[in-house]
Amino acid sequence: MRKPVRLLAAFVGLCCLCLSSLALAWEHWGGDRGGSRFSPLTQITPGNVGNLVRAWEFRTGDLDSRAPEVMKRTKFQATPLLVEDSLIFCSPFNEVIALDPGSGAQKWRYDPKISTSQRPANRYNCRGVAYWVDDRAGANAACRARIFMGTNDVRVIALDARTGIPCEDFGSHGEVRLATPPLEWPGEFQITSAPVIIRGVAIVGSSIADNRRVEAPAGTVRAFDARTGVARWNFDPLVHSGVIAGHANVWAPMSMDEDRGLVFLPTSSPSPDFWGGKRPGNNDHANSVVALRAETGELVWSFQTVHHDVWDYDLPAQPTLARIDTGEGMRDVVIQPTKQGFVFVLDRDTGKPVWPVEERSVPQSGAEGEQLSPTQPFPTHVPALVPQRISADDVFGLIPFRDRSLCREQIAAARNDGLYTPPSTQGTVVYPMTGGGVNWGGAAFDPVNQILYANTSRAVHIVKLIPRATAQGFNPPPGHDFGQQIGAPFAMTRAVAMSPLGLLCNKPPWGEMVAVDLKAGKVLWRSRVGTTEDRAPLGIAFGWGTPLVNGVAITAGGLAFTGAMDAYLRAFDARSGEELWQGRLPVPGVANPMTYLWQGEQYVAIGAGGHSESGTTIGDSVVAFRLARPGEAPSLWSRTVDRPGGRFMAKAIAFAFVVVLLAIAAWRWRRRAKRFA
CATH class of the missing domain: 1.20.5 (Single alpha-helices involved in coiled-coils or other helix-helix interfaces)
Structure with missing residues (x-):
C-alpha cells in the first residue's frame, strides 16, 4: 500500500506546482511566498551538471569605490529575483541593481546614498528586495510593478521595477522613514531582510544590536499601504506585562500565505540575550512563530520554540510553508528550523504541532536574579539535525598534546550540563553555538518528493557572565564579543571555542547539508559542505565542512545548490547527497543561490561577497552559471568533483x-x- 500512497503524493505535488505561481521564475526571496526554495526547472540534472560553465560575473563596484575599513563591515547576502525580465538584487549599501539575465549587463541602478559613518550593529547588509504588482494600475502605468526594500538607515523604499525610478506616490518621493525610539547610535537599529508584500500591504521587520541594554528598542513589526506608504498597523511581538525588555524583533525573512491572508513571523529573543531577571515568565511571543492577519496585524496564533531565552536561540530562519503528507493525509503546515537544530512542524491554521512536542526538564540554577523556565519544548518526530551535547573528551585538534589539550581545557573549565545549560560567571558551554543549527538561509522543501533540505553549522560558544562591579572598564580577551547588558547585574563575553591553530574545537564536520523525510521522521543523508582550501596554507582542502549560515536551492532536476565559506558554488545529488560539481567563485558565496530560465537556458546564480564576520576575503560579485553550449567546453571555473x-x-x-x-x-x-x- 505504501507505493500507491507515494505515487499519489507525488501526483498531488506536481498538480500543486502546475497551479502555483512559482512557474519558471524566482519572484520572491525564498523562491516563492512560502520560502520553499524549490524550482520546477529540470534542464540541469545530475547527469549533465558537470557541463556547467560560468555564464557571467557582475561586480557592483563597491570593492573599488568604498574604503577598505568600510568593506570590512559588510555582508553580501542578497538573493536576486527574476522579475520584469531582469535579475534584481540589493548591495550591502542598499543600492538596487537590475541586470540582464543572460549577460549580466547592468540595466539600471538606484542608490539611496546610505551613510557609511553610521556603523550598523549587524554590518552593512541587505538580503534582498520584494516584488509586487498593483493590479489596480494600468498595464503601462509607472510603478505598476514595484520593488520594495528596507534599508540600513531604516527607510522603506519603493521603486518602479522596470526603471528603478522611485514611486512618487509612495510616502515622500518613494520612501517612508521609520520612526524609531531613542537610539544609542544610528546603527543600533536597521532593516536587513526583504519586506513581504501581501494583499496590498508592505510589511517589514528590523535588526537591533544585541546585548547592549535591558531597555532596548522594541522589536515592532510595521506595515504600510503598498501604494501610498500610509501606515496600516504595528505589532510588538513581546508581551510587556511585568517585563522590562525590548527586542523580540523579526530580523530574519518572513513568509506569507496569500489565500489565507496570513504573514508568518520568526521572532527573536528579548533583551538582553544572556540574563533575563527583569523579564520573568516565558516572554510570549518572543522566540516564536507568529501568524498575523496581513491586512490588520491581528494575532491569529503563536507557537514558542524557547521559553525565557537566555541563550540567544532566537528564530533566524524564514518559516517554510509547505503541503506535506503526514501519513494521515495532506496538510498545510509551517516548517520552522532552529539554531538548536530542531525542526518544528506546525498546522498552518492553528499553530498546533503536527507531531507531538514534549516539554522536558532542562538544567536549572541560573545566575543571581535569573528566573529560568523549568522545561523547554522538544520535537519528538523529526530528529535534531545537529548534535546538542559535547564533552571535554570529545574535542578536536591536529596536535594532540597542544591543540586538543587546550580545547579540552576550554570545555572542561566551563559549566556544561547539555542543551539549555544557563549562562554563568564560571563560563558556560553553548552547543550548538548561537549561530549554529539552521541560520538565516532557512530550509528548502521539495513538494514532489516530500523532502526537506537544510544547511547546518556546528561550533561551540563559551558564554561568560561578568559581574557589574568588574564590567566597568573590562577589556575582553582577543576574539571575545563583549556585551554591556546595561541595566542587568552582569555584562557578558562570548567566544567560539578554537584551538591555537585557529581550528574549531569540536570535531568535524563543521558544516553539513541534511535531507529529511518529514513523514517518516528520518534523516536520509548528510553531506559535508565546504573545505579549508581558501583558509589553509598552500590551499590544502581538508573536507571538514565550513559553517553554513546560507541556504539551499533545490530543483525538480534532482539537484541541491549551495555556497559555503570557501569560494565555490556546489551542486549535490538531491537523492543521495553526493557532491557532483563545483563552480569557482571570486570569493565565498555566503548567500542563498537561485535558479531561473532565460531564453531557453537554465541558469544558477549566487551573490559572492564573502563574510566579514567569519574572516573570509571580501568581494562584490554576482556570478551565474549555465550549461555549456555546443562547441563550448567547461572552463577552469567549473569542475566535477570526481575527476x-x-x-x-x-x-x-x-x-x-x-x-x-x-x-x-x-x-x-x-x-x-x-x-x-
Missing part, C-alpha cells in the same frame, strides 16, 4: 601537510623538554 585522481591527490597532500605539522610540533616539544630538563 580522475582528484580525491586521492587531495588526501595525499592533506596527509603530508598534517605529518609536517606534527613533526614541527614534536621537534619544538622536544627542544622545550630539553630546556627544562
Whole structure:
C-alpha cells in the first residue's frame, strides 16, 4: 500500500506546482511566498551538471569605490529575483541593481546614498528586495510593478521595477522613514531582510544590536499601504506585562500565505540575550512563530520554540510553508528550523504541532536574579539535525598534546550540563553555538518528493557572565564579543571555542547539508559542505565542512545548490547527497543561490561577497552559471568533483601537510623538554 500512497503524493505535488505561481521564475526571496526554495526547472540534472560553465560575473563596484575599513563591515547576502525580465538584487549599501539575465549587463541602478559613518550593529547588509504588482494600475502605468526594500538607515523604499525610478506616490518621493525610539547610535537599529508584500500591504521587520541594554528598542513589526506608504498597523511581538525588555524583533525573512491572508513571523529573543531577571515568565511571543492577519496585524496564533531565552536561540530562519503528507493525509503546515537544530512542524491554521512536542526538564540554577523556565519544548518526530551535547573528551585538534589539550581545557573549565545549560560567571558551554543549527538561509522543501533540505553549522560558544562591579572598564580577551547588558547585574563575553591553530574545537564536520523525510521522521543523508582550501596554507582542502549560515536551492532536476565559506558554488545529488560539481567563485558565496530560465537556458546564480564576520576575503560579485553550449567546453571555473585522481591527490597532500605539522610540533616539544630538563 505504501507505493500507491507515494505515487499519489507525488501526483498531488506536481498538480500543486502546475497551479502555483512559482512557474519558471524566482519572484520572491525564498523562491516563492512560502520560502520553499524549490524550482520546477529540470534542464540541469545530475547527469549533465558537470557541463556547467560560468555564464557571467557582475561586480557592483563597491570593492573599488568604498574604503577598505568600510568593506570590512559588510555582508553580501542578497538573493536576486527574476522579475520584469531582469535579475534584481540589493548591495550591502542598499543600492538596487537590475541586470540582464543572460549577460549580466547592468540595466539600471538606484542608490539611496546610505551613510557609511553610521556603523550598523549587524554590518552593512541587505538580503534582498520584494516584488509586487498593483493590479489596480494600468498595464503601462509607472510603478505598476514595484520593488520594495528596507534599508540600513531604516527607510522603506519603493521603486518602479522596470526603471528603478522611485514611486512618487509612495510616502515622500518613494520612501517612508521609520520612526524609531531613542537610539544609542544610528546603527543600533536597521532593516536587513526583504519586506513581504501581501494583499496590498508592505510589511517589514528590523535588526537591533544585541546585548547592549535591558531597555532596548522594541522589536515592532510595521506595515504600510503598498501604494501610498500610509501606515496600516504595528505589532510588538513581546508581551510587556511585568517585563522590562525590548527586542523580540523579526530580523530574519518572513513568509506569507496569500489565500489565507496570513504573514508568518520568526521572532527573536528579548533583551538582553544572556540574563533575563527583569523579564520573568516565558516572554510570549518572543522566540516564536507568529501568524498575523496581513491586512490588520491581528494575532491569529503563536507557537514558542524557547521559553525565557537566555541563550540567544532566537528564530533566524524564514518559516517554510509547505503541503506535506503526514501519513494521515495532506496538510498545510509551517516548517520552522532552529539554531538548536530542531525542526518544528506546525498546522498552518492553528499553530498546533503536527507531531507531538514534549516539554522536558532542562538544567536549572541560573545566575543571581535569573528566573529560568523549568522545561523547554522538544520535537519528538523529526530528529535534531545537529548534535546538542559535547564533552571535554570529545574535542578536536591536529596536535594532540597542544591543540586538543587546550580545547579540552576550554570545555572542561566551563559549566556544561547539555542543551539549555544557563549562562554563568564560571563560563558556560553553548552547543550548538548561537549561530549554529539552521541560520538565516532557512530550509528548502521539495513538494514532489516530500523532502526537506537544510544547511547546518556546528561550533561551540563559551558564554561568560561578568559581574557589574568588574564590567566597568573590562577589556575582553582577543576574539571575545563583549556585551554591556546595561541595566542587568552582569555584562557578558562570548567566544567560539578554537584551538591555537585557529581550528574549531569540536570535531568535524563543521558544516553539513541534511535531507529529511518529514513523514517518516528520518534523516536520509548528510553531506559535508565546504573545505579549508581558501583558509589553509598552500590551499590544502581538508573536507571538514565550513559553517553554513546560507541556504539551499533545490530543483525538480534532482539537484541541491549551495555556497559555503570557501569560494565555490556546489551542486549535490538531491537523492543521495553526493557532491557532483563545483563552480569557482571570486570569493565565498555566503548567500542563498537561485535558479531561473532565460531564453531557453537554465541558469544558477549566487551573490559572492564573502563574510566579514567569519574572516573570509571580501568581494562584490554576482556570478551565474549555465550549461555549456555546443562547441563550448567547461572552463577552469567549473569542475566535477570526481575527476580522475582528484580525491586521492587531495588526501595525499592533506596527509603530508598534517605529518609536517606534527613533526614541527614534536621537534619544538622536544627542544622545550630539553630546556627544562
